[in-house]
Amino acid sequence: MTRKDFYRYIDRPALLTAATLPELARIVEAFPCFHAARMLYLKNLALVGDLRLKSELERMAIHVSDRARLFLLLTDERFERSPHAADAPAHHPEADEAQGARVEPFESSASTDYLRWLTVDTPSVPSPEPKMRHQDLIDSFIAHGSERIDKHRLQRAVAEPEAVAPPPSVTPKAESTDTSYFTETLAHVYIRQKRYAKALEIIRGLSEKHPERNIYFADQIRFLEKLIEHSRNKSGK
Structure with a gap:
């Protein structure tokens, strides 16, 4: 080759x-x-x-x-x-x-266009631990394409409380990066399912948790708000 x-x-x-x-x-x-x-x-x-x-x-x-x-x-x-x-x-x-x-897309292709936009503008993320938490959820989504992942499994993953004190061998910052990365991936899953309100809730939570990335998350929040508004206007016609 x-x-x-x-x-x-x-x-x-x-x-x-x-x-x-x-x-x-x-x-x-x-x-x-x-x-x-x-x-x-x-x-x-x-x-x-x-x-x-x-x-x-x-x-x-x-x-x-x-x-x-x-x-x-x-x-x-x-x-x-x-x-x-x-x-x-x-x-x-x-x-x-x-x-x-970049042009604001119609709702019919908004979710996939938005995800592609993220791959261009997303800053590089430090490599997480070798074994990602909840890797089975991501594997399931890859295996079944756009089929809906079990709702209860997603809710448990999003609502899972953080550990009070990580083990001595685990760096807290690395654990936080791993959790945030997976949570943002869940937001992308919701976007593919056109569940924009749920994705917006997750992104806002990440923005509050990581103020140093406010500019990055602010762009996503504005984009999702436009998608939600467009979706409501379309359903109201």
């Missing part, structure tokens, strides 16, 4: 086939810190329906620096259509979107 081929697969993951899988596996083995190659390899496993996807995802997820992008890459079909592809049609909607400033 040449460098040109690799960049092409980054732009258009849908081009990955069973023939590219062994090549990506060799690249990942030769360059274990090459995060982009790991993400393409996992995407390739998903596209060809390889039975190794679950075990490889569990093994490699802790080595991927941007789990939010990996999460979307595996769950969102629209992520496969890059707005920078050279052979995109002249009037392709996503190519038009890439040419101008």
